Amino acid sequence: MEALDLLQAAERAGAAPAVSTALLQEGILGRIGSLETRIARTPGEIEAAQAVRYRVFVDEMQARLPADAMRAKRDFDRWDEICDHLLVLDTKLDGDVEDQIVATYRLLRHEVAMEHGGFYSDAEYQTDKLVARHPDVRFMELGRSCVLPDYRSKRTVELLWQGNWAYALKHNIGVMFGCASFHGTNPAEHAMALSFLYHNARATGEWAVNAQPELAVDMNLMSAEDVSGRRALTGLPPLIKGYLRLGAMVGDGAVIDHAFNTTDVLVVLPISSISDRYLNYYGADAGRFAS
Numbered sequence: 001m002e003a004l005d006l007l008q009a010a011e012r013a014g015a016a017p018a019v020s021t022a023l024l025q026e027g028i029l030g031r032i033g034s035l036e037t038r039i040a041r042t043p044g045e046i047e048a049a050q051a052v053r054y055r056v057f058v059d060e061m062q063a064r065l066p067a068d069a070m071r072a073k074r075d076f077d078r079w080d081e082i083c084d085h086l087l088v089l090d091t092k093l094d095g096d097v098e099d100q101i102v103a104t105y106r107l108l109r110h111e112v113a114m115e116h117g118g119f120y121s122d123a124e125y126q127t128d129k130l131v132a133r134h135p136d137v138r139f140m141e142l143g144r145s146c147v148l149p150d151y152r153s154k155r156t157v158e159l160l161w162q163g164n165w166a167y168a169l170k171h172n173i174g175v176m177f178g179c180a181s182f183h184g185t186n187p188a189e190h191a192m193a194l195s196f197l198y199h200n201a202r203a204t205g206e207w208a209v210n211a212q213p214e215l216a217v218d219m220n221l222m223s224a225e226d227v228s229g230r231r232a233l234t235g236l237p238p239l240i241k242g243y244l245r246l247g248a249m250v251g252d253g254a255v256i257d258h259a260f261n262t263t264d265v266l267v268v269l270p271i272s273s274i275s276d277r278y279l280n281y282y283g284a285d286a287g288r289f290a291s
Contacts, residue, residue, distance in 0.1 A: 027039065027041070032155050032159055035091070035155060035156065036088070036091060036159070037087065037088050037160065039084050040084070040086075045085070045101070047076075047098075048098035048101050050074035051074050052101050052102070053074070053075035053146050054069070054074050056146035056148065058070070061260070082116050083107055083112075084109070085106055086107055088102050088104070088156055090151070103146065103148065103156050103159075105142055105143075105145050105163070106143045106145075107167060108120060109173070110139045110173075119139070121179055124212060124257075125179075125209055125253075126209055127177065130208075134206070139175045140167075141177060141178050142164065142176055145160070152238075157238070175268065175271065176269045179255075180239050180264070180265055182254075184262070184263060185257075185258055185263060186263075187217050187219075191222055192227060192235055193233075193236050195221045195222035195226075195232070197219060198252070199220075201244055202219075202250060202251075202252055208252065209251040209266060211252065211266070215256070217256060217263070218253070218254075219265070250266060250267055
């Protein structure tokens, strides 16, 4: 259902309009103070988002990108051409829109992925098998999430989720998934957190998904009895912790990404599993920050 249709349906049901028509007509998915979130509209905005990714992944996290990306000081690959790019802008910053991007997410819809040979995560995880088990469900892959250091706050994260949620509703998405990362390429440094995910959040049954066998690293590094939930949660990256709060699960097996200097896990979030607490917070119609 299109976003404007969501507004009209709420009005017909007698509910107070939760989504501002004016914002939707501007293509804005949410706003908090001077921050707003929307999809990139121009090649220049996408390039600026890639530059933000470079600042976080290379300058901060020591990723090693292909030579052409390093020369351009932009993180880019072939997937950028087919994805939508969610932006968070700080409109109070001087300059053009390209100078106001403070956070970004890359979104790949089901039908677009199928037209181009699959999802990005297929290289690390058997997500093609997961998708095949759910022929009536539309998937959306989330990736390349990053926030500039000065904007790593609750408001920015809320707007990223507001944008993802509004976008998922607009495109009738049933499952969001994607790789999330621990910094560094030594899983033993994250033994407590990885083991916690294995014992407490591993996807099973119809949502089970495994790392590609040649890449899989065992996450079961400590027994369930030896895992301290409190210590494990402290060691989880904020993004993974946020996914878990929403109701997400993780695939079986971690994967080392040497280029990005990370240890990856696959996160799977069926829309039906999102906790009522967060549905109520963001609004079933994504209206929490879009009025």
